[in-house]
Amino acid sequence: MTSPDKHLEQRARELWHEAAQRIDPATAGRLRAARRQALDAVQAPARRAVRWLIPTGAFAVIALATMLVWQPLPPPHASTAMQPASSADELDNELPPDADKTDPNLYQNLDFYGWLASAGSHAAAR
Structure with missing residues (x-):
């Protein structure tokens, strides 16, 4: 990075930190709630996948066992x-x-x- 870019980045960070400290409590609460909601939405698909993993695996095992048990018998050996x-x-x-x-x-x-x-x-x- 060049020096003017670095200076611009540092100035933007300072302004962001300053603005974050001057937020009123109601807006800060709404932002925290929105952040929690966004994080929960990201983690929800992972929880759903884990929730379906055990029944899906059990169904696959039952299907495999059924196929192994009910295989057609070979024809009897004729003379x-x-x-x-x-x-x-x-x-x-x-x-x-x-x-x-x-x-x-x-x-x-x-x-x-x-x-x-x-x-x-x-x-x-x-």
Whole structure:
């Protein structure tokens, strides 16, 4: 700071202190009340947050416990004879399934499946 700025700041402080000492008691009381009210308003949100912290945490714990307790049970393990003919990895495989892993009824109408495949390719060509 330069010297004139410092001098101006000191003079402003002196005038403020002098004016603060000459305030009448009624105005000083109103200023103190306004100051208390402003400080209470600043501290009120913090109190509200603390007041809601415990119930919110308790609700989160209850929700977590409920999710852990009521998880769906895994399906019972079925024997291999009861499983469907093709699993998810076999669906992605482009090779036909092994004869021992598939339902024998699928081989009953092979002519129909051949016709269906050729009809699908003819319709796509049109």
